[in-house]
Amino acid sequence: MTRPDPSPQPAPPPTEVGGRGRPGAYAKGVARRRQILDRAIEVFRERGAEGTSLRRIGEAIGVSHAALLHYFPSREQLLLAVHEHAEQARPETAGPEPGAVEIMTTAARLNVEVPGLVELYSTLLAAALRAEASPTQEYIGGRFEAVRADLAERLRRDQAAGTVRDDVDAEDVAALLVAASDGLQIQWLLAPSIDLERTLETFTRLLAP
DSSP states (O other): OOSOOOSSOOOOOOOOTTOTTSTTHHHHHHHHHHHHHHHHHHHHHHHOSTTOOHHHHHHHHTOOHHHHHHHOSSHHHHHHHHHHHHHHTSOOOOSSOOOHHHHHHHHHHHHHHSTTHHHHHHHHHHHHHHOSSOHHHHHHHHHHHHHHHHHHHHHHHHHHHTSSOSSSOHHHHHHHHHHHHHHHHHHHHHOTTOOHHHHHTHHHHHTOO
């Protein structure tokens, strides 16, 4: 897979209003929710996520505030769903299973190719640090845990194959990779001239046996 599947996930999409018991109502609700998320991503590309209210998002994508609330009861839940939706829309990687460094450099490249996605993630991260026991904190915390576990597994596999040095702890290196990737993307927001892929690929040389 191209990336870990972060856990826990935002709440599942509801059915259409009044659609309980009607054949196809759930499928229509899922499709409508996906359409809203596609259009919301476009709004964040143009305006960013910070300071954009749920009502203004609804106006920008042509959805009434009441309809938007039906699918996303709060701005926080919408932001979480948009981020997850954008990540799931990434193409799968063909060929051999990528290593830890490759998976992070690819993810960073794909992130910056979607204007507003890095900014949205930074907004969610800041919100998770401000609030306790919030859906955002739960999502970001679970995502970090899932990404670290996935990278550590890849590193241990590569160590066994002899392509990564075996005198380093896989979990420690996984945490460092996450820190480097996130930190570089934040720097990129302020200085887009930073070459994320080239910088992250430095780990390939550092981890060579």
